[in-house]
Amino acid sequence: MQQHTLRITAQDQPTVLERLLQVTRYRGFIVTGMTMFPSVDESVLDIELTVQSDKSIDHLHHQLNKLIDVSEISVNESDALKCRA
Amino acid sequence: MVSKKPQTGGAVLFNVLQQHGVEHVFGYPGGAIMPIYDALYDSDIKHFLCRHEQGASFSAIGYARASQKVGVCLATSGPGATNLITGLADALSDSIPVVAITGQVAMASMGSDAFQEIDIFGLSLACTKHSFQVRDVNELAGILHQAFAIALEGRQGPVLVDIPKDIQSALVDEPVDNVCIAKPTLVNPEDNFLLKNEPANVGTALALFNQAKKPVLYVGGGVGMADAVTELREFISVTGIPSVSTLKGLGAVEPTDKCYLGMLGMHGTKAANLAVQQCDLLIAVGARFDDRVTGKLAEFAPNAKIIHFDIDQAEINKRRKVDVSILGDLKVNLPALAIPLSIQEWYGECQHMRESFAWRYDHPGENIFAPALLKEISSTMAKNTVITTDVGQHQMWSAQHMSFDHPTNFLTSGGMGTMGFGLPAAIGAQISRPDDMVIAVTGDGSFMMNVQELSTIKRFQLPVKIVLIDNSKLGMVRQWQDLFFDGRLSETDLSDNPDFVMLANAFDIKSKVITKKEQVSAAINEMLTHDGAYLLQVKIDATDNVWPLVPPNTANDKMMEST
Numbered sequence: 001m002q003q004h005t006l007r008i009t010a011q012d013q014p015t016v017l018e019r020l021l022q023v024t025r026y027r028g029f030i031v032t033g034m035t036m037f038p039s040v041d042e043s044v045l046d047i048e049l050t051v052q053s054d055k056s057i058d059h060l061h062h063q064l065n066k067l068i069d070v071s072e073i074s075v076n077e078s079d080a081l082k083c084r085a
Numbered sequence: 086m087v088s089k090k091p092q093t094g095g096a097v098l099f100n101v102l103q104q105h106g107v108e109h110v111f112g113y114p115g116g117a118i119m120p121i122y123d124a125l126y127d128s129d130i131k132h133f134l135c136r137h138e139q140g141a142s143f144s145a146i147g148y149a150r151a152s153q154k155v156g157v158c159l160a161t162s163g164p165g166a167t168n169l170i171t172g173l174a175d176a177l178s179d180s181i182p183v184v185a186i187t188g189q190v191a192m193a194s195m196g197s198d199a200f201q202e203i204d205i206f207g208l209s210l211a212c213t214k215h216s217f218q219v220r221d222v223n224e225l226a227g228i229l230h231q232a233f234a235i236a237l238e239g240r241q242g243p244v245l246v247d248i249p250k251d252i253q254s255a256l257v258d259e260p261v262d263n264v265c266i267a268k269p270t271l272v273n274p275e276d277n278f279l280l281k282n283e284p285a286n287v288g289t290a291l292a293l294f295n296q297a298k299k300p301v302l303y304v305g306g307g308v309g310m311a312d313a314v315t316e317l318r319e320f321i322s323v324t325g326i327p328s329v330s331t332l333k334g335l336g337a338v339e340p341t342d343k344c345y346l347g348m349l350g351m352h353g354t355k356a357a358n359l360a361v362q363q364c365d366l367l368i369a370v371g372a373r374f375d376d377r378v379t380g381k382l383a384e385f386a387p388n389a390k391i392i393h394f395d396i397d398q399a400e401i402n403k404r405r406k407v408d409v410s411i412l413g414d415l416k417v418n419l420p421a422l423a424i425p426l427s428i429q430e431w432y433g434e435c436q437h438m439r440e441s442f443a444w445r446y447d448h449p450g451e452n453i454f455a456p457a458l459l460k461e462i463s464s465t466m467a468k469n470t471v472i473t474t475d476v477g478q479h480q481m482w483s484a485q486h487m488s489f490d491h492p493t494n495f496l497t498s499g500g501m502g503t504m505g506f507g508l509p510a511a512i513g514a515q516i517s518r519p520d521d522m523v524i525a526v527t528g529d530g531s532f533m534m535n536v537q538e539l540s541t542i543k544r545f546q547l548p549v550k551i552v553l554i555d556n557s558k559l560g561m562v563r564q565w566q567d568l569f570f571d572g573r574l575s576e577t578d579l580s581d582n583p584d585f586v587m588l589a590n591a592f593d594i595k596s597k598v599i600t601k602k603e604q605v606s607a608a609i610n611e612m613l614t615h616d617g618a619y620l621l622q623v624k625i626d627a628t629d630n631v632w633p634l635v636p637p638n639t640a641n642d643k644m645m646e647s648t
Contacts, residue, residue, distance in 0.1 A: 014218065015206060022210045062399035068215040068235055 003032065004057040008047040008064065009072040012038065016069045020049065023067065027060050029053040044071070092260040094222045094253045095124025098186065101229040102130060103263035107157050109133060109148065109516055111141040115161025117201055118188025120253035129263070133516060133545060136537040138165050140509040142172020143535065145183050147513030149176075150496045151471050151523075153312065155236050156183045156513065162190055163201030166247075167208065171503060174212040176243035178500030179333060180310055182236040183243040184229075185213075191251040192220070206247050214242030222255040240397040241310055290392050290409045290422055294324075297366035297390075299431045302326045303349070303378075306333030306499065307371015307395060309492025313415035317370065323423040327435035329357040331372050333499040336489035344435050350378040351635045352481040356438035358633075358641040361386050369393045371415055374404040375500070384640035394418055444486060451601050455479065455554050455625050456486040458605050459526065462552065463487035465609055470522045471496065471514045475507035475531025478560040481631045483526045505534030508551065512538060515547045522550065522613070529555040529582050539592040542618050550612050551594075551620040553585055556627045564630045568648070569637070589620040596620040 010016045017036070024031055033050035051060065057075050065073050092100075098121055102110070111133045114122040125132055135141040138160040145156030156176075160169050166187040176183045190199040209216040215235045217228045225248070232244040294300070302324075308317050314337050321328060327344040330337060338345045347354035349361055361367060367389040372378070379385040382404060391407040393400070394415060401410040411418050448454035459482050463472075472487060473496040474480040480497055489495040496514060498506040511525035532553055542549050556563075559577040566574050589596035595615060599608045599622070612619045633644035 015210065015216075018207065019210055026211065056402075059399070059403060062401075066397070066399055 001052045001054050002057065003050060003052040005076040006049045006051065006057075006061065006064065007072075007074050007076055008049060008070060010045050010047060010067075011069040011071065012043055012045045013069045016045065016067075017047075019067050019069065020047065020064060023063050024049070024051055024060060027063050028055050029060050091256045093120060093124055094219075094225050094248065094255050094257065095121040096127070097222070097225050097257055097261055098229065098248070098253075099124055099128035099130050100261045100263040101226050102157060103128075104261070104266045105155065105233045106265050107155065110157040110159055111135050111144040111148070111513065112159030112186075113138050113141055113161070113165060115165045115188065115201070117162035117190050117250045118159060118165070118186075118253070120250060121159065121186070121188060121248070124253075132159075133512070133541065135509065135512075136540045137535065138168030139171055139505065140512075140535050140538045140541065142169045142183070142185065143175070143503075143506050143509035144513035144516070144538075144541075145185070146172060146176050146179075146181050146506075147473060147496055147510030148517040149181050149183055149513075150510070151493050151514035152517035153493060154517065155233060156181070157186070158183065159186045161188045161201065162205070163203045165201075166205035167203060169245075170208060170212055171501075173209065173243045173245065175498055175501040175503045175506065177212055177214060179306065179498065180241045181243065182241040184232050184236055185243060185245045187245065187247045188253065189218070189247045189249040192249045193251070195249065205245070209245045209247075212243075213245045216245040216247070218247040219249065219252050222252045222257050223259070225252065225257070226261050240307075286409050286411060287422070290411060291424065293366055293390055293392060293409060294422070294424060294426060297426065298428060299364045300326050300366040300368060300426065300428060301360050301364040301389075302328040303361065303367050303369045303372050304328055304330045304334040304337050305370060305372025306331060306492065308334060308337040308415060311371060311396065311415040313371075313419060314491060316416050316419040320419045320423045324426045325428065325432060326368070326426060327360055327432060329353070329361060331375070331378055331499070332484055332497060334372065334492065335484060335495050336492040340488040340490065344432055344439065346435060346439050348484050350375075350641065351380065352485065352631055352633065353635075353641070354485070355442040355633055355644065355646070356435070358635070358644060359438060359442075360435050361389075362640065362642040364389050366390050366392065369395070369407075370419070371395060373400045376404075379404065380635045380641040381638050451603070452626050453599065453602055453605060453623055455482050455623065455629065457602075458609075458623060459483055460486040461605060462524070462609055465613060466524065467522055469494065469518075470524060471511070471518060473497065473507045473511040473514060473523065473525045475525075475527040475534075476502045476504045477528045477531060478556075478564065478629075478631050479526055479528040479531075479554040481561075482554070504531040507531060508535050508549075509538045509541075511549045511551075512541050512547060515549050516545075522548070524550040524552060526552045526554065528560060529553060529557060529579055529585070530559040532585075533582075536588070539589065539594060542594065543592040546617070548617050550615075550618070551589075552612075553620060553622045555582070555585065555622055555624050556629065557582060558627050560627075560629075561631070563627070567630075568634070568645075585620065585622045594618040594620050596622065598622040598624065600624045
């Protein structure tokens, strides 16, 4: 199982976290860590989502990118590591 | 015009709908949407009362698919809203632009388990493209504009707008008018392929085109959704490429094209499946390598390089690794890559397969052969007739044996495979295209799933024709039980069906039952010439199967053709 970290900038809308988590679960990824920082003007959230799966992270990246409230998303490749599990 | 009267949220809703050119909506009133229905009373928008919210959602889908406009449905909170869910899931799966409006309990009651309160906003996450909950009446108009934009942009889909009851009756600071706003241009400059695609991709695609000796065009529902039927046909004309279609792509390719091989996949034609298995280049156009198309994925088109045209990047490499992807609007991208190909030998082979594996309609005995009946309807009906189907054997027979000259003329629940789709979808299609004939082909299982919509046909005197293929079975499940479950026919017997003729008559719908081949031609003629709704019940053998069939987890060239 590969672990990956996604850096996400999203509109601070109700349900944005639910949407991210719902897509992540449905597409076959397990959340192993999540941190959220509201921006200064509170309209935007910076989210760091750590996930693991045996599926390609590209699939999740593209599916999350389709969410209307997600304005930017990137996979931090340097964080990718092989899990022992 | 902007009224001088103070404007409520409900009035804003209908004015904004009119700004987007909406003339017809489908719905069902209830407690938490009463202020919206009160505003409807003063609106020019025509409301079609369905008899179940699921019917309203499918009618909105049928309306959208037949007319290429946005379909709109309305429901109250709680059970009204949950009854829309199946329709939203269907629209998401088939990428249909629908805007669903739900009433919600008043904001002060939200979160208190109030009467008819359900978190439809939460429930919508997995079955919509996006959803909104309005918290301030002054934001309502802006949210509705966004809902229409999201439903239509890129890959289309359903959007839900949940409006609490007090927002519906609250007054806005700035009234909005109901003047239709100009339609955006069809081709968005941002979708230009040069902006979205690396020039290297285009170069590689052109090189693959030139190298290919046995290319096949795999046409999906995206062609119709992109309004790119003309561009697709021009692409086929320029390249001379053999083509196959998905269920949802039917109608995009001219059915008389000499190298069009029909539907591929589980119940695809032998010619289509063999051509795809043999091809060395597969060009997917607005298609997504669905499991019903590919059969055993690892053995699908095993020798082919893949070029994938799509508007949704998430579909690229999702199930099949591609060699080149061309992202963006098909209307722009298809013409840009249309070049003549030198594939005369392959063209001849495909044409030969089309002719030698053509459908056969010889069928022993006096009983009616559904494929032959559907073919006869298809060749008799007027050119712009809309066919809707439900789900099951009759659906696959319709896809195989009827011909469509545009995707807007064949409405079927593809991705979700939703029984109960056909009748309400036909109602929506008939309302969007009152001058065209609409025929719902259904089965005795599916028909009963939204049979209450006969009442909508009666209420609005819609001339919808219904062809009910009746084998007193859940036929497709029965077929699988016979083939793959040792004939253990578990819960698929429907021999206690109601009297369908009497049922239709109860809704003032003329009806007839036929059981023998010799009755078919006259019955079709009577139905097609009848002025008004008509139900033709067609009894067939309970043991008739849909062939060919690619068994589960099997390559598409290993199809079963009979038992």
